Amino acid sequence: KYDPGNPHWPARDRFVLSCGHASMLLYSILHLAGVRAVNDVGEVLDELSISLEDIQSFRQLGSPCAGHPEYGEAAGIEMTTGPLGQGVGTSVGMAIASKWLSARYGQPGLDLCGYDTYVLCSDGDIMEGLGCEAASIAGHLKLSNLCWIYDDNRITIEGRTGLAFSEQVATRFESLGWQTIEVDDANDLPAIRQAFETFRSTEESPTLIVLRSIIGYGAPNKSDSHSAHGSPLGEEEVRLTKEVYGWPTDPLFLVPEAVRPHFVEGVGKRGGAAYTSWQDQLSQYRDAHPDQCQQLEEIWSGGLPTDWDELIPVFEPDSKGLATRVSSGQVLNGIAERLPWLLGGSADLAPSTMTLLNADGMGEFSADDFAGRNFHFGIREHGMAATVNGLALAGLRSYAATFFVFTDYLRPSLRLSSLMHLPVLYVMTHDSIGLGEDGPTHQPVEHLATCRAMPGVLVMRPADANEVAEAYRVAIQSGSPTVFVLTRQAVATLDRSRYGSVAGVGRGGYVLVDPEEGTPEVILMGTGSEVSICLAARQQLQADGIAARIVSLPCFELFDQQDASYRQEVLP
Structure with a gap:
C-alpha cells in the first residue's frame, strides 16, 4: 500500500x-x-x-x-x-x-x-x-x-x-x-x-x-563471495555480469x-x-469526528495543541526543594494531559526516573491494549531508544528514560535521533557523583561531556524545579532531541523574585544573580545541582568582601546559538 x-x-x-x-x-x-x-x-x-x-x-x-x-x-x-x-x-x-x-x-x-x-x-x-x-x-x-x-x-x-x-x-x-x-x-x-x-x-x-x-548473483567471478560485499564489482565484472543477464553493456545506466x-x-x-479511497475516508472521518481529526492532522503535520503547556506546574520557593527527577515527573504528567500523543516509557526504571504517566486514561501499552501511553521496555535501553525513534517518525511525541550512566547503552540510537532531527525526549536521571551510595559504576562522570559533544542534541541540565519546567517547554518546541540530565538528590527551588527569570533557559544561559552593589569581581558559572554550590560559594565570597555574579547555564547548545552581544552580556 x-x-x-x-x-x-x-x-x-x-x-x-x-x-x-x-x-x-x-x-x-x-x-x-x-x-x-x-x-x-x-x-x-x-x-x-x-x-x-x-x-x-x-x-x-x-x-x-x-x-x-x-x-x-x-x-x-x-x-x-x-x-x-x-x-x-x-x-x-x-x-x-x-x-x-x-x-x-x-x-x-x-x-x-x-x-x-x-x-x-x-x-x-x-x-x-x-x-x-x-x-x-x-x-x-x-x-x-x-x-x-x-x-x-x-x-x-x-x-x-x-x-x-x-x-x-x-x-x-x-x-x-x-x-x-x-x-x-x-x-x-x-x-x-x-x-x-x-x-x-x-x-x-x-x-x-x-x-x-546469493550475494552478487550473476557475477561470474565474485558471486557468493565476500569480495562482492565490501567493494565495487569493478568495470570488467559489471560487463561480464550484464552478459550473464543478457543485458546490453552500453549505455552504462539503462532503463x-x-x-x-x-x-x-x-x-x-x-x-x-x-490513496484516493483513504482521502474519501478522511473526509467522512472529519465530518463525523472533527476533534479527533484535528488531533490526527496535528500529529501528521508536527503541530501542537494550543494549550499543550497549560498544566505545566509553577513551583513555589522551597529551601529544601525536591529532586529534579521528581519535578520532571510532575512536568511530564502536566504536559501529557494536554498533549494526547505524548507517550513513552523506561527501561524498567519508571519508579526511579519518575516517568510513569499516571492520570486517568493513560493506560499501559501491551499486546492486549494498544491504546496505552505507558511503555514497559524491559532492560533493553538500546531497543527502547530505537523504538521511540520509530514513534517519532510517525509524528508522535515520544520519550525514553533510564539512568544517565546508561546512555552508553543507547548512544547509537540517540545519535540517529539527532541525524534525523527527531524531537525525542531522553529523560536521564541519577546525575553525577551525587549518586554516591551506588558507587562509581553508577556515577555518570564522563557522560555529560560525551552527550554535549554530539551535534544536534540539546543537553538540558536544570538547576531547580522551575528550570526543569522551562526546559521541557523549550524542548517540546525545539524540533531537536533533548537529553534531560536530572538529579536523584533534592535541590532548592529558587525564589524567582530574588533571582533571574527562568525564561533565560530558552537562551541556554542567563544571569541568575548579581552583586547587590557594584560590578562583579568574579563570575561563577554552573549547571544542574552545581548551581546550588555556586550560590553557597557566593555567600562565602560575599562574606570575604568579594562581589560575585552567578550564571546558570542549563543548555550549552542553546547558549552558543545566541548572538555575541547576549553572550558577552552574560559572560563578559
Missing part, C-alpha cells in the same frame, strides 16, 4: 532498508516507481525524488544518494540507516505507532492510520544486540503488522558467516514469538509472494521471512522503455487508488 505520487501519505506501508549499505537497491526502486519529490513544507512536486542523474552521482558530495540512506534527503527514504540493527530496531516503533494510532483514533469502518512495516535486514542486523532486543520487544507485543525480510546470503565482509555465526535463526525467532517463513531461493517470486500473503493474514505475531539468497510503465501499472495504479 504505497502511492508514489504521495510519498508522505500517513497510511502508507513503510519500507525500511535496515542493511543500509545496500542503499542503491532503495534508490533504484524509488526511481523506477516514480516516487515524487516533496519540498520542505510538504508539497508534492512534479519531479522525481531520485533522478537517474542522482543515481549516477551515487556517494558523491551533494547527491541525495548517499552511501547509506539519509532521512530527509529524498522522499521515500523512511529513516536513516547504516549502523546495523538501527533499522530493525526503529521499525518496531513504526509498527507500534500504527497500532497505537489505530487503537486511539480508529472508528468502525474508518481506520486512517493502519499500515504495515516491511524491513529488509541482513546477517549483521540479526547478529547485533539491538536486533535481538528489538525482536524480543516485537514478539512480546505481538506486532502482527511487522515483517522482517532476512537476506540470508551467509556472507560478511571478512568471509562466510560461519566464521562467527552458527545460530538457527528461525528457531530463535520462533522462541521470541515470531512466525517464521523460509524461502529457499530469492529468485522464486511465487514463493516470496506467498510468504507476504501469509504475513498479511497473520494477526497474532510479527513475521520473519528467511530469504536464502528500458517498458520498465517505468510497468511500475505505473502496478504500484502506481494500486497506490493511487488506495
Whole structure:
C-alpha cells in the first residue's frame, strides 16, 4: 500500500532498508516507481525524488544518494540507516505507532492510520544486540503488522558467516514469538509472494521471512563471495555480469522503455487508488469526528495543541526543594494531559526516573491494549531508544528514560535521533557523583561531556524545579532531541523574585544573580545541582568582601546559538 505520487501519505506501508549499505537497491526502486519529490513544507512536486542523474552521482558530495540512506534527503527514504540493527530496531516503533494510532483514533469502518512495516535486514542486523532486543520487544507485543525480510546470503565482509555465526535463526525467532517463513531461493517470486500473503493474514505475531539468497548473483567471478560485499564489482565484472543477464553493456545506466510503465501499472495504479479511497475516508472521518481529526492532522503535520503547556506546574520557593527527577515527573504528567500523543516509557526504571504517566486514561501499552501511553521496555535501553525513534517518525511525541550512566547503552540510537532531527525526549536521571551510595559504576562522570559533544542534541541540565519546567517547554518546541540530565538528590527551588527569570533557559544561559552593589569581581558559572554550590560559594565570597555574579547555564547548545552581544552580556 504505497502511492508514489504521495510519498508522505500517513497510511502508507513503510519500507525500511535496515542493511543500509545496500542503499542503491532503495534508490533504484524509488526511481523506477516514480516516487515524487516533496519540498520542505510538504508539497508534492512534479519531479522525481531520485533522478537517474542522482543515481549516477551515487556517494558523491551533494547527491541525495548517499552511501547509506539519509532521512530527509529524498522522499521515500523512511529513516536513516547504516549502523546495523538501527533499522530493525526503529521499525518496531513504526509498527507500534500504527497500532497505537489505530487503537486511539480508529472508528468502525474508518481506520486512517493502519499500515504495515516491511524491513529488509541482513546477517549483521540479526547478529547485533539491538536486533535481538528489538525482536524480543516485537514478539512480546505481538506486532502482527511487522515483517522482517532476512537476506540470508551467509556472507560478511571478512568471509562466510560461519566464521562467527552458527545460530538457527528461525528457531530463535520462533522462541521470541515470531512466525517464521523460509524461502529457499530469492529468485522464486511465487514463493516470496506467498510468504507476504501469509504475513498479511497473520494477526497474532510479527513475521520473519528467511530469504536464502546469493550475494552478487550473476557475477561470474565474485558471486557468493565476500569480495562482492565490501567493494565495487569493478568495470570488467559489471560487463561480464550484464552478459550473464543478457543485458546490453552500453549505455552504462539503462532503463528500458517498458520498465517505468510497468511500475505505473502496478504500484502506481494500486497506490493511487488506495490513496484516493483513504482521502474519501478522511473526509467522512472529519465530518463525523472533527476533534479527533484535528488531533490526527496535528500529529501528521508536527503541530501542537494550543494549550499543550497549560498544566505545566509553577513551583513555589522551597529551601529544601525536591529532586529534579521528581519535578520532571510532575512536568511530564502536566504536559501529557494536554498533549494526547505524548507517550513513552523506561527501561524498567519508571519508579526511579519518575516517568510513569499516571492520570486517568493513560493506560499501559501491551499486546492486549494498544491504546496505552505507558511503555514497559524491559532492560533493553538500546531497543527502547530505537523504538521511540520509530514513534517519532510517525509524528508522535515520544520519550525514553533510564539512568544517565546508561546512555552508553543507547548512544547509537540517540545519535540517529539527532541525524534525523527527531524531537525525542531522553529523560536521564541519577546525575553525577551525587549518586554516591551506588558507587562509581553508577556515577555518570564522563557522560555529560560525551552527550554535549554530539551535534544536534540539546543537553538540558536544570538547576531547580522551575528550570526543569522551562526546559521541557523549550524542548517540546525545539524540533531537536533533548537529553534531560536530572538529579536523584533534592535541590532548592529558587525564589524567582530574588533571582533571574527562568525564561533565560530558552537562551541556554542567563544571569541568575548579581552583586547587590557594584560590578562583579568574579563570575561563577554552573549547571544542574552545581548551581546550588555556586550560590553557597557566593555567600562565602560575599562574606570575604568579594562581589560575585552567578550564571546558570542549563543548555550549552542553546547558549552558543545566541548572538555575541547576549553572550558577552552574560559572560563578559
